[in-house]
Amino acid sequence: MNEQPQSDVSYRDSVGVVTLRGEVDIVQAHDLRERLVKAIRNEDLGLVVDLTDATYIDSVGVSLLFELAERLAERQLRLAVVLPEVGLVSRVLRIVNLKSVAEVHGTVNDAVAAIHD
Amino acid sequence: MKSRLVADRLRDLQSITDAALAYLPLETLLSELLTRVVDILGVDTAAILLLEDDDTTLVPRAAKGLEEEVERAVRIPVGRGFAGRIAATRRPVRILNLAEAQVVNPILREKGLCSLLGVPLLVEGNVVGVLHVGTLHERAFDDEDEELLQRAADRAALAISSRLTEQERGLANALQRSLMPRLPQLPAVALAGRYLPAAAARLGGDWFDAFALPDGRLALAIGDVVGRGFHAAAIMGQLRSGLRAYALGGVSPAVVLERLSSLLRQIEPGRTATLLYLVLDAHGGTLTLASAGHPPPLIQPTDGEPWYLDLPGSVPLGAARHTRYDDQDLEFAPGSTILLYTDGLVERRGEPLEAGLERLAATVAQGHEQLEHLGDALIDVLLPEGAGNDDAALLLARATPLADPLVARFPAEVESIPVMRRLLARWLDDAGATRADVDDLTLASAEAAANAIEHAYGLEPGVVELRARTERGDSVTLSIRDFGNWRAPRGVHRGRGLLLMEGLADVVEVVRSDEGTTIELSRQLGAEAA
Numbered sequence: 001m002n003e004q005p006q007s008d009v010s011y012r013d014s015v016g017v018v019t020l021r022g023e024v025d026i027v028q029a030h031d032l033r034e035r036l037v038k039a040i041r042n043e044d045l046g047l048v049v050d051l052t053d054a055t056y057i058d059s060v061g062v063s064l065l066f067e068l069a070e071r072l073a074e075r076q077l078r079l080a081v082v083l084p085e086v087g088l089v090s091r092v093l094r095i096v097n098l099k100s101v102a103e104v105h106g107t108v109n110d111a112v113a114a115i116h117d
Numbered sequence: 118m119k120s121r122l123v124a125d126r127l128r129d130l131q132s133i134t135d136a137a138l139a140y141l142p143l144e145t146l147l148s149e150l151l152t153r154v155v156d157i158l159g160v161d162t163a164a165i166l167l168l169e170d171d172d173t174t175l176v177p178r179a180a181k182g183l184e185e186e187v188e189r190a191v192r193i194p195v196g197r198g199f200a201g202r203i204a205a206t207r208r209p210v211r212i213l214n215l216a217e218a219q220v221v222n223p224i225l226r227e228k229g230l231c232s233l234l235g236v237p238l239l240v241e242g243n244v245v246g247v248l249h250v251g252t253l254h255e256r257a258f259d260d261e262d263e264e265l266l267q268r269a270a271d272r273a274a275l276a277i278s279s280r281l282t283e284q285e286r287g288l289a290n291a292l293q294r295s296l297m298p299r300l301p302q303l304p305a306v307a308l309a310g311r312y313l314p315a316a317a318a319r320l321g322g323d324w325f326d327a328f329a330l331p332d333g334r335l336a337l338a339i340g341d342v343v344g345r346g347f348h349a350a351a352i353m354g355q356l357r358s359g360l361r362a363y364a365l366g367g368v369s370p371a372v373v374l375e376r377l378s379s380l381l382r383q384i385e386p387g388r389t390a391t392l393l394y395l396v397l398d399a400h401g402g403t404l405t406l407a408s409a410g411h412p413p414p415l416i417q418p419t420d421g422e423p424w425y426l427d428l429p430g431s432v433p434l435g436a437a438r439h440t441r442y443d444d445q446d447l448e449f450a451p452g453s454t455i456l457l458y459t460d461g462l463v464e465r466r467g468e469p470l471e472a473g474l475e476r477l478a479a480t481v482a483q484g485h486e487q488l489e490h491l492g493d494a495l496i497d498v499l500l501p502e503g504a505g506n507d508d509a510a511l512l513l514a515r516a517t518p519l520a521d522p523l524v525a526r527f528p529a530e531v532e533s534i535p536v537m538r539r540l541l542a543r544w545l546d547d548a549g550a551t552r553a554d555v556d557d558l559t560l561a562s563a564e565a566a567a568n569a570i571e572h573a574y575g576l577e578p579g580v581v582e583l584r585a586r587t588e589r590g591d592s593v594t595l596s597i598r599d600f601g602n603w604r605a606p607r608g609v610h611r612g613r614g615l616l617l618m619e620g621l622a623d624v625v626e627v628v629r630s631d632e633g634t635t636i637e638l639s640r641q642l643g644a645e646a647a
Contacts, residue, residue, distance in 0.1 A: 026531055026567055027331065056556075059564055059614040088556035095620030096613055 007032065009039045015112045016044050021053040024061035024089075033064055037071070046078035046115040050108050057089050062096050069101035078103070080111035146276055147179035154269050155181050158262060160250040162230060165238070165273060166193060166200050167246040169348075175200050175247060183251075186224050197221050199233060200247045207244050209236045209267065211258050225251070234258040236267045238274035245274055295354075301329045304525035304540050305399035305451070309492040309513045313461070313504040315345075321508030322349035322390070323459045326357055328364075333536035335399065336364045339457040339512050340392035340411065343433070355384055356434070360394065370394045370407035371442040374434065378409065378442075381435035389433040393457055397449060399516045400543035404449045407442045409434045412460055415481055419452035423481045425474065454488070454515040456481060461509030462499050473499065488513050519544045522586035529570045529579035529599065534563050537583055541595070548587050550642050557621040558595060558640055564614040565597035565636040573601030573634060592623075592641045600633040 006021040016039045024032060040047055049065065051057070069079045079102040083090045098104060105111040141149065151163040162182035166175040175193040177186040196205040198221030203210050212218045212233040215225060225233070228251075235249030248270040300308040308327055315321050322342030330336050338360055342353045359380045363373040373394055381390060393414060395406030406414070406426075410433035417423040426447070432440055449455070456477070463473030480498045485491035492513055500509060523544050527533035538559045545555045562583065569581045582598045618625045622638040 023535075025534075025563070027535060056560070058560060058567070059617050060567070062613050062617075088553075088560065091553075091557070091621075092560065092617060095617055 007035050009035070011041075011044070012112050013116065014043065014045045015048055015115050016041060016046075017048045017050060017108055017112070019050040019053070021055075023056040024051070024054050024064070025056055025058040026060040029060045029064055032061075033067075036064065036068055040072065040075075040077070042075070044077065046080065047072060048080045048082060048108060048111040048115065050082040050111075051089050051093075052082055052084055054089050057092050059096075062092065062098075065093075065098060066096075066101055073101075078115050080105055080115055082106065082108050082111050143277065144179065147273065148181075150269065150273055150276075151179055151181040154248075154250060154266070158250055158265065160256075161253045162228065162251040163249070165246060165248050165277075166204075167238075167277065168195070168204060168244060175204055178246070183224060183228060185227075186222065189224070191222055191224060193221055199225070200235060200249060203235045203237050203247045203249070204244050207237045207239065209234070209263050211263070213257060214255060229253055232256040232258065234262060234266060236263065236270045238270050238277065240274050240278040245278060248273060298326050298328070300327050301335070303329060303335060303399070303536070304523070305517055305519060305543060306335055306397065307488045307513075307515045307517050309488040311492050311496055311509075311511050313496065313500060313509045315461070315504050315506055315508040321345055321461070322353050323461060323508045323510040324353045324357060325457065325510050325512040326360065327512065327514070328361065329536060330364065330396065331367075331532060331535060333400070333539035335397040335514070336394070337397060337455075337457065337512060337514055338392060338394045339459060339510060340390055341459045341461075341510075342390040343388065352381070352385060352388055352390070356381065356390060356392070360392075364394075364396075369444050370396055370405055371444040374407050374409045374442040375440060378434040378436075378440045382438070385435075387435075389435040391433045395455075395457075397455075397514060397516070398539075399449075399451075400539040400546075402448060402450045402516065404447050404455070405444050406447070407431075407444050409440075409442060410436070412458065412463070415456040415458075415478060416447070417454040417456070417481050417484075419450055423478045425478070449516055451516045451518040454481065454491075454513060456495075456511060456513050458511040459507075459509055461504055461507035462495070462511055464505075464507065466505065488515055519547060521548065522584060525583045527566075527581050527583070529574050529581050529601075531567070531570060533570070533581065534566055537566055537581075538563050541583065541585060544585050545593065548585075548593055548642065550593070554640065554642050558593070558638065561618045561621040561625075561638050562595050562597055564618050565638065568614055568636065569597060569599035569601075569634065573599035575601075588639075591643065592639060594637060594639045596635050596637045598633060598635040 008019045010017050018036055018039050072079045081098060081102045081104050083093060083104055103114055105114060147165055154163045164180040164183045164186055165178050167178045169176055173195055175195060177191060180186050193201050195201050198219060199210060199212060201221060215230055215233065230251040231253060232255050233249055233251045235247055237244050238246040238248055248266060250266060297312055300310060310325055322344060325339040327337050340356060342349045356377060359377050360373065363376045374392060381388060391411040392409045393411040395404050397404040408428050408431050410431050413426045413428045415423050415425055429443060431442060463477055464470060465473055476498055480495050485494060495511055525540060527537055541559050541562055542555050545558060566581050573579060579599065579601050584596045585593060587593050618638060622640045624639040626637040628635045
């Protein structure tokens with residue numbers, strides 16, 4: 001539970017890929033929100049949020065993803081989230097039904113490919 | 118023939134230094150004293166310069182006919198020039214003609230002074246300053262002039278030293294109070310700290326600090342700035358702020374020390390300080406520490422003898438450019454105690470350091486249940502007559518076992534949430550929870566606490582209370598309570614908070630009353646994750 005939140009942004013074939021590590025929660029939400037919003041480029045097809053190495057997400061972190069999905073939808077952009085099969089983060093995102101606003105994939109490659117489809 | 122006159126003069130001097138001026142503020146006293154000296158000796162100027170705490174510089178404190186000297190705050194290095202030579206040699210100096218002498222202070226020449234006589238201000242054989250007089254015309258000061266001026270200086274020195282001590286004591290007390298941090302109250306750690314100023318009431322550079330990091334771990338520091346007096350104390354204050362700033366940046370103890378070393382070199386090249394800094398993870402039962410030339414901490418494990426940590430050699434902060442420090446990781450199980458101290462606690466004149474270290478270990482080994490009692494005992498045994506020439510500080514931390522039921526209170530702030538999660542995770546571990554139990558229940562509790570923090574209180578400070586208990590060994594009930602007036606959640610994510618709580622716990626109950634709101638979460642431990 002000591003991980004500092006870390007995020008990287010890269011771009012693959014007109015898709016932004018944001019990797020979030022550590023805790024995505026009420027304490028970090030403000031900073032993360034800014035980084036996520038800045039990662040969206042108008043010329044892109046969509047955004048992938050990679051939560052493979054995220055260890056914790058609370059309702060504020062969840063809301064951040066829902067807000068992101070909404071903003072992307074307004075621009076006709078797609079959101080895909082990469083999740084491991086088990087673990088707290090996956091459990092949480094199942095409970096809140098993230099699938100209703102974003103595609104969920106197991107790897108970044110699958111997520112990027114899905115946005116291109 | 119002059120003896121009667123001298124006796125009169127001495128009476129004059131005694132009367133002004135001993136009686137009438139005793140109740141005046143120091144500045145007024147010195148000013149009056151100089152007026153009388155000018156009058157009695159028939160000179161044109163008179164000035165008193167005092168030695169700074171660092172013992173290397175003289176600064177004008179009062180003057181007659183040389184007021185510019187005080188206004189411009191001229192700084193005279195000890196050992197150089199007229200006044201500097203008097204302070205360095207502790208002997209009077211006479212100058213017949215300034216034009217032929219070495220003088221640092223430009224004001225003496227600007228004023229057109231010709232002849233000078235100066236004597237040291239001595240307190241218990243130590244120089245505390247210089248008193249000098251001057252004339253615009255050439256005058257050969259004689260032995261009687263010198264003796265008279267020296268008597269005036271002695272009286273002045275006495276007054277200055279007692280006033281300074283008084284002033285220093287007041288400031289030292291204020292500084293000492295601000296130096297003692299308010300120790301944070303954490304559920305799984307007990308803390309106690311002690312600071313003893315040096316006997317001479319001169320300020321020392323010892324300090325300690327304890328504060329919670331944003332992730333709920335505890336930061337502890339103890340340090341010793343080389344040197345004494347206000348300047349050392351001011352440096353200490355800056356190091357303290359620097360430490361907190363770097364520590365909050367989330368870097369390891371070694372990196373914090375590396376940055377502090379650079380900071381110290383920038384604030385004051387040449388000044389050094391020892392420091393021990395550690396981060397204690399009471400949940401994980403570990404601590405990470407780094408030392409910059411500081412004495413090793415003493416560790417009392419849950420069972421067995423106390424032992425001194427074997428620290429690799431390290432240089433003090435500020436001693437070398439681009440210093441590298443090393444992190445050291447240690448087990449720190451519940452019930453363990455760590456003692457940080459400064460050398461003033463263990464050093465006693467005329468005996469080897471080992472004797473003090475042995476006394477320290479023996480006192481800790483007595484196994485005081487209350488950390489505060491151990492703190493008192495350490496002072497009683499190590500410094501039975503109070504601190505000596507050096508000040509002394511100690512800081513004790515003990516990882517305490519968690520109770521069942523557990524009750525803990527936190528400030529109603531977002532920053533409390535990680536702290537609460539860490540505590541609860543450790544308690545759940547002890548209760549036999551699986552990884553999934555710990556993950557789910559700490560998140561559900563964090564959601565409940567976030568609800569309380571965001572909705573129960575306005576801008577006034579509030580409190581969130583966590584209670585946790587095991588039921589029949591295989592299930593737990595957690596309650597998160599606030600004492601405010603609940604208002605309807607704002608925004609959509611709070612709705613998700615409740616959804617999460619319901620998804621992660623078996624039973625969620627929300628009880629609202631006039632006294633606040635309680636959210637109760639229950640779950641069977643060890644069940645298959647949802």
